[in-house]
Amino acid sequence: GAGVSQTPSNKVTEKGKYVELRCDPISGHTALYWYRQSLGQGPEFLIYFQGTGAADDSGLPNDRFFAVRPEGSVSTLKIQRTERGDSAVYLCASSLTATDPQPQHFGDGTRLSIL
Amino acid sequence: AQSVAQPEDQVNVAEGNPLTVKCTYSVSGNPYLFWYVQYPNRGLQFLLKYITGDNLVKGSYGFEAEFNKSQTSFHLKKPSALVSDSALYFCAVRDDGAGSYQLTFGKGTKLSVIP
Numbered sequence: 001g002a003g004v005s006q007t008p009s010n011k012v013t014e015k016g017k018y019v020e021l022r023c024d025p026i027s028g029h030t031a032l033y034w035y036r037q038s039l040g041q042g043p044e045f046l047i048y049f050q051g052t053g054a055a056d057d058s059g060l061p062n063d064r065f066f067a068v069r070p071e072g073s074v075s076t077l078k079i080q081r082t083e084r085g086d087s088a089v090y091l092c093a094s095s096l097t098a099t100d101p102q103p104q105h106f107g108d109g110t111r112l113s114i115l
Numbered sequence: 116a117q118s119v120a121q122p123e124d125q126v127n128v129a130e131g132n133p134l135t136v137k138c139t140y141s142v143s144g145n146p147y148l149f150w151y152v153q154y155p156n157r158g159l160q161f162l163l164k165y166i167t168g169d170n171l172v173k174g175s176y177g178f179e180a181e182f183n184k185s186q187t188s189f190h191l192k193k194p195s196a197l198v199s200d201s202a203l204y205f206c207a208v209r210d211d212g213a214g215s216y217q218l219t220f221g222k223g224t225k226l227s228v229i230p
Contacts, residue, residue, distance in 0.1 A: 004158070006158075031216070033217070033218075040222070040223075041222055041223070042119075042205050042207075042220030042221050042222050042223050043159070043205070043218075043220050044220070045217035045218065045219070048215075048216060048217060055216070056215050056216065056217060058215070058217075059217065091158055091159070093158075093159075098216040099216070101147040101164065101166050101209060101211070103149060103161040103164055104149075104161070104218060105161065106151075106158035106159040106160070107158050108156070108157050108158045109157075109158050
């Protein structure tokens, strides 16, 4: 497939557990973004990568959230000590570059439920 | 700071009638504006963007949007609505003077096209 791929599509876990969410961007896209969408809201920015480095992590809510993109392609969003308030849909997007105003192309998201 | 407002939570329109979904924005620099559509349990699909130039932008599936700088608006329009247009629509903005490449989204407008 040519689109952004996110796995798993659904994740249910208990409060306090650690979770990893994976994003596989469109091939050749150097910019990758993570957003969080709560029920009835628009996506909210978390972090963006240009290549391997996190160029802007100003949207991460606290130090329980961390993301990596070690080879400049696949990215993993990691959440430690999950809380019920972390329940949301986590969306990944990619674009050719970040500097030009290219459209961001979104995956279908991971629906995270913290019990 | 950049922000977007979508003043209508829901818009209802009869099939075949023209539709408008409203969006206003606030930025300190020049705006890059985007419209996305979201179907249930799916990610966001790009419809169209305004970067510079002609104020009337044409996009996918017959949608268009009009950029109005004096009113800081970017309303989405379609001359003749289809039942299949029923979905959630998001307006997003990026401030070219902000030094960051994140998008800020509105809360979304649910469009219902009635047969």
